[in-house]
Amino acid sequence: MRRRETTPSELVERQLADIEARDGEVHAYLRLTPKLARAQAAAADERYARGEPLGPLDGIPIAIKDVLCVDGVEVTAGSKILAGFHPPYDATAIARLRAAGSVFLGMTNCDEFAMGSSTENSGYFPTRNPWGLDRVPGGSSGGSAAAVAAGLAVLGLGTDTGGSIRQPAALCGVVGMKPTYCRVSRYGLIAFASSLDQIGPFARSVTDAAQVMQVMSGRDPRDATSAEQPVDMLSSLEAGVEGLRIGVAREYSEVEGIEDGVRARVDAALLELESAGAELVDVALPHTDYGLAAYYIVAPAEASSNLARFDGIKYGASDATAGTLAETYLRTRRHGFGPEVRRRIMLGTYALSSGYYDAYYLKAQKVRTLVARDFADAFRDCDAIVSATSPTVAFELGAKTGDPLAMYLCDVLTLGGNLAGLPGLSLPCGDSQGLPVGLQVLAPQWREDVALRVARAYEMASGFTAQVAPA
Amino acid sequence: MTLSREQVRHVAFLARLGLAEGEEDFYAQQLSGILAHIDRLQQLDTEDIPPTAQVVEVINPLRDDVPEPGLSQAEALAGAPAQQDGYFLVKAIQEAEP
Numbered sequence: 001m002r003r004r005e006t007t008p009s010e011l012v013e014r015q016l017a018d019i020e021a022r023d024g025e026v027h028a029y030l031r032l033t034p035k036l037a038r039a040q041a042a043a044a045d046e047r048y049a050r051g052e053p054l055g056p057l058d059g060i061p062i063a064i065k066d067v068l069c070v071d072g073v074e075v076t077a078g079s080k081i082l083a084g085f086h087p088p089y090d091a092t093a094i095a096r097l098r099a100a101g102s103v104f105l106g107m108t109n110c111d112e113f114a115m116g117s118s119t120e121n122s123g124y125f126p127t128r129n130p131w132g133l134d135r136v137p138g139g140s141s142g143g144s145a146a147a148v149a150a151g152l153a154v155l156g157l158g159t160d161t162g163g164s165i166r167q168p169a170a171l172c173g174v175v176g177m178k179p180t181y182c183r184v185s186r187y188g189l190i191a192f193a194s195s196l197d198q199i200g201p202f203a204r205s206v207t208d209a210a211q212v213m214q215v216m217s218g219r220d221p222r223d224a225t226s227a228e229q230p231v232d233m234l235s236s237l238e239a240g241v242e243g244l245r246i247g248v249a250r251e252y253s254e255v256e257g258i259e260d261g262v263r264a265r266v267d268a269a270l271l272e273l274e275s276a277g278a279e280l281v282d283v284a285l286p287h288t289d290y291g292l293a294a295y296y297i298v299a300p301a302e303a304s305s306n307l308a309r310f311d312g313i314k315y316g317a318s319d320a321t322a323g324t325l326a327e328t329y330l331r332t333r334r335h336g337f338g339p340e341v342r343r344r345i346m347l348g349t350y351a352l353s354s355g356y357y358d359a360y361y362l363k364a365q366k367v368r369t370l371v372a373r374d375f376a377d378a379f380r381d382c383d384a385i386v387s388a389t390s391p392t393v394a395f396e397l398g399a400k401t402g403d404p405l406a407m408y409l410c411d412v413l414t415l416g417g418n419l420a421g422l423p424g425l426s427l428p429c430g431d432s433q434g435l436p437v438g439l440q441v442l443a444p445q446w447r448e449d450v451a452l453r454v455a456r457a458y459e460m461a462s463g464f465t466a467q468v469a470p471a
Numbered sequence: 472m473t474l475s476r477e478q479v480r481h482v483a484f485l486a487r488l489g490l491a492e493g494e495e496d497f498y499a500q501q502l503s504g505i506l507a508h509i510d511r512l513q514q515l516d517t518e519d520i521p522p523t524a525q526v527v528e529v530i531n532p533l534r535d536d537v538p539e540p541g542l543s544q545a546e547a548l549a550g551a552p553a554q555q556d557g558y559f560l561v562k563a564i565q566e567a568e569p
Contacts, residue, residue: 085550086549086550088542088546088547088549221534287515289511290515293510294512296509297512308486313551313552314559315550315552317552320562323563325563330487330489333486337488346486346488347505349485349486350502362522363513364512365524366521368523369522369523372526404501404504405508421526421527
């Protein structure tokens with residue numbers, strides 16, 4: 001665009017045509033915003049024509065997960081209970097991207113209220129993996145991951161509460177980053193589990209992901225938890241891994257259910273990092289198994305509280321056909337929420353209820369301390385921890401929908417990063433059975449720069465960059 | 472730990488989730504399976520471990536107590552399924568006396 005070889009409007013028209021041609025089989029988008037996208041692109045055209053673009057994201061099309069408020073656009077969290085909801089303001093992450101000149105293509109499909117690992121829990125329809133249409137894209141941010149993988153957006157936004165950016169990035173063969181907890185303001189994000197949620201980017205290169213991180217990160221007076229920490233995602237991106245210590249945890253490399261093909265690709269990636277100058281060191285994460293159990297108390301408990309607001313009174317769907325207010329609540333929430341959301345609300349309510357609080361919620365919070373200490377100990381001996389992102393490649397649609405626990409186990413390598421509040425990303429490291437394998441890089445809190453630097457070094461050394469899946 | 476049908480009914484009521492016919496058994500079975508996995512937490516001795524509610528060292532930040540513009544009444548009500556005279560409209564909280 002700077003070289004005047006194309007314009008934002010040409011790019012957005014090309015993207016809308018590609019979506020028209022291909023999204024009928026991928027189903028990445030819940031709804032498109034072509035009018036908004038064309039207006040944003042036209043404004044960017046003028047800036048480029050004047051030779052004054054706003055920055056690297058000016059005029060670049062982005063797909064937005066359906067949990068982030070965009071002023072005046074229908075946003076539903078993938079749920080029937082929010083059908084028709086048009087937020088009257090932008091989430092801060094959205095406002096910052098808007099101010100940077102991003103072009104908003106539309107809202108992408110996700111598991112309902114971001115609860116799931118396959119996007120099959122969407123209240124609308126499942127999304128398919130562009131690398132194999134009989135496979136899931138991962139989840140919960142599966143729509144954004146699939147859109148970027150299929151070339152139906154240059155960039156995507158997701159949210160990650162237990163792996164919901166990194167796991168679909170792995171399964172779709174793109175880059176996906178979860179920032180340090182509190183790095184990106186959560187104002188205007190429809191909350192799932194507030195002590196774990198973070199907003200982050202999908203992209204087809206590490207550098208692109210870093211650019212989005214740079215724009216979205218930083219203190220926001222509207223989110224009291226957002227951090228004052230300085231934001232520098234870019235200056236050490238090309239610094240390489242010479243002299244860095246990369247931690248390898250046996251609890252991750254030998255995790256139950258890990259596929260041989262995944263392990264082989266990750267082992268090869270570790271050797272490439274070693275060849276590029278990194279030192280590989282063994283670290284221990286002994287509470288990995290317990291972390292999963294703790295997560296599935298903490299996250300549902302927070303969700304049960306956060307989702308109490310969907311009551312058929314303030315916004316969204318309502319069933320007020322029967323007599324009393326209590327009936328309105330019961331009916332609205334019976335018909336508005338899908339099975340996984342209901343399961344987690346009940347699990348969380350149970351864990352917080354009188355007589356079970358100590359045994360479940362308090363216990364889980366204590367185990368969370370142990371998981372965070374595991375990482376703190378590990379990071380005394382290394383600068384980053386590298387592993388597989390997902391134990392498996394993309395599985396077939398329907399393979400795990402009947403067994404919630406099997407679905408939960410998809411997150412075993414990612415949710416530790418959420419419990420400990422760490423930044424992490426997933427990037428492509430080859431394929432197994434013709435499907436992408438993701439490499440996860442975790443770093444200490446506030447050290448997104450280290451995770452990005454390791455990922456960029458691997459991208460350079462291996463020659464792998466994310467590819468658009470052929471139609 | 473297994474969850475009985477009565478416990479599912481109680482928890483669903485606490486969460487104001489209406490249940491359809493047959494769902495009590497369905498959720499009792501599924502939630503019991505999940506809790507069986509979660510019960511491994513009890514193997515750990517956490518007697519002296521403090522609980523973690525959140526993981527960054529940010530404590531009670533407050534902004535300056537200065538009024539700022541917010542949503543207008545019309546904007547706040549725009550998504551309401553039912554409204555009247557500038558208020559959210561709800562059904563009666565109490566049953567009529569018989």
